Amino acid sequence: MVILAALSVILVAVFAALVSWRVYVIAKDLKRQLEPVIETVNQTADTVRGGAAFVAGGHVPRPAAAVGMAAGAYRAAGLARHLWRGRRGAAAEVEQL
Numbered sequence: 001m002v003i004l005a006a007l008s009v010i011l012v013a014v015f016a017a018l019v020s021w022r023v024y025v026i027a028k029d030l031k032r033q034l035e036p037v038i039e040t041v042n043q044t045a046d047t048v049r050g051g052a053a054f055v056a057g058g059h060v061p062r063p064a065a066a067v068g069m070a071a072g073a074y075r076a077a078g079l080a081r082h083l084w085r086g087r088r089g090a091a092a093e094v095e096q097l
Contacts, residue, residue, distance in 0.1 A: 055065055 054060065055068075060068075
């Protein structure tokens with residue numbers, strides 16, 4: 001009976017080691033795949049910071065900044081409208097099923 005218990009403990013330890021190894025490999029692969037995405041996000045954030053600093057520095061006249069803000073608001077409203085229509089369309093598809 002003691003031998004059977006020892007074998008089961010060894011089996012559990014081997015299984016735990018295999019699971020730990022797989023988790024390590026998956027985490028390493030995930031990190032490798034996310035590095036380009038994180039780099040792109042950092043570049044985008046730097047670009048936005050630079051643009052904001054340029055506008056805040058007074059290099060852009062107020063009317064041009066106002067037109068830019070209005071264009072951004074129009075674009076955001078269009079995106080929100082598109083998302084809302086997509087959400088309603090998905091609900092209609094579910095109701096049809």
